[in-house]
Amino acid sequence: MSTIKVYVPRETSSVSVGANEVAVAIAREAGNAGASIELVRNGSWGASWLEPLVEVEVGEQRIAYGNVDADDVPGLFAAGFLEGGEHDRRLGPVGEIPYLVTQDRWTFWRVGLVESLSLDDFLLHQGFKALQKAWEIGADAVIDAVMEAGLRGRGGAGFPTGIKWRTVADAEGDQKYIACNADEGDSGTFSDRMLMEGDPFGLIESMAIAGFAVGANKGYIYLRSEYPLTHMILTRAIETAREAGWLGENIQGSGFDFDIELHLGAGSYVCGEETAMLESLEGKKGIVRYKPPLPAIEGLFGKPTAVNNVVTLASVPNIVNLGGERYSDMGVNRSKGTLAFQLAGNVKRGGLVEKSFGITVRELIEEYGGGTASGRPVKAVQIGGPLGAYLPAEQLDTPLDYEAFIEIGAMIGHGGIVVFDDTANMAQQARFAMEFCAIESCGKCTPCRIGSTRGVEVIDKIISGEERDENYDLLVELCDTMEDASLCAMGGMTPYPVRSVLKYFAEDFAPSGGAEA
């Protein structure tokens, strides 16, 4: 009997609900049955609600089984799992799961498909093709392609990547850096993590392309410490790439040098802000720097530095391979291409959905997410992390388009979509926004540092009914001050979720406010 491939993700969400135990059980049962299997640890396809999702290769197809528990495994084997046998958990071919096949997988196409830590599998799936093409067409042509693609930063600010790269390329200096922002602090976001866990070599290639384009021979990854599994996977991938000559000096005889150093964060949200991240990479407190100078001119250790989010970088190889126009053909208006949306919180089918811009929030939540997990009505949706506004149900038809979001006082940010049902008390959520700012403020500006603490107190007073009108006005004033006089978006945008609650969910501020009232 030939060896049968069985895929079990090694990915945080899947492992968090038992994938490792399932892998052990499968190996054991296969042993008992005398079957020869190869356990492949892939990334997650992104259907997190179906994790652990395991697949068995049958002929040309991969047959998926969802929500598999280790206790299910003996029964699965009895049902002919290794031949793709019928079972309650059987979902059919993974390539026919509607949640997955209807996506526009540009950046995440290898995630789930390949064995994450196999360089051979990566090379079989176009690995390092784009880097080699970059060497052929030259650095300028790479930047031109990124410009033409209209790619904008996926870390939150949406700044055009091509312009950033051109600035770094043109900056004076013989030492330049790539700094990959893998701090992913926003609640409701996990796309960076899924990319790094499912396609770590893809990120390595992407950083090398960025380095080649701007003239940097060194890259840093700043990874948040809350991702220990990601850290293990990246560490091993970097070592493997280095041993195989895909990192280091004179890569594959091209004459191009590039290496990567992996750094861990230490539990600070503000360290995701690019200049605070640079400070942290230099071993210091993560205090936000004044801009200018821009990091592109004076960044890490004072050298020109391209700071980019993981997903931004990982979108580039296909832009190089297929051309910028193919990318800019997707999306709407000035929001070109795709974004890896993340459905989270109180949603039935949470996970990663890479779609072209222009899809509405409602389509994502209803068609992909299947509504709330609780089955109750949606009350509010927070998009763009802790600094993002809470949208009421009537705003769910807003298309995901950077500018359309700005128009309604919201932001897309890193694409996290957190759903709340009608039991949520939005006054508590507004309070949390202020509290989080107080906990995470880097302390440089008074409105952010002190204002947020005051904000918590004022909200507490409003909730308890103490001088409501005065405190309400005070809260609005506090929001104004924070917005006007904060150096970065931490203090500057914490008012967004607060104001949205004041505007759309004011009834929750009533003394016995909230849904329970």
Next chain:
Amino acid sequence: MTPRTIDSDAVATIVGQYDARPEMLVQILQRIVQQHGWISDAVIRQLAGELNLSRADVHGVVEYYHDFRTEPPGEHIVKICQAEACQAMGSRELTEHANRVVDQDTTLEPVYCLGNCACAPAVMVDGHTLGRVSTERFDAALAAMRGADS
């Protein structure tokens, strides 16, 4: 119990792994916390000496980051996500439950997002992330954690 002192040779070894580069201070502290659980005053003094930094500088960095505990933690560390996606799935109630059931040698800490927001609420037990954590699953995880000791 987590030792009340941190072996200076072990710290020196970690510093050596980073070639005593002062810009690696955050990395060095992170490694020390991962191995020893916390940062003591003695460690701050030692690092200042070995990295050629002022004690105030090292102290400032230790103070700044949430990960750098300055007290020895308990035998086990349980972090419950307090961020929005987990709030939407009952993390506040889970935290109240946890406060009632964890024992003294377990350090309970807040964490703001474990990147497991599609399988909320999320909890990290001794460095392992768990998802869809109901109170029953939480209790089972605590039992398994204690079981691992014996």
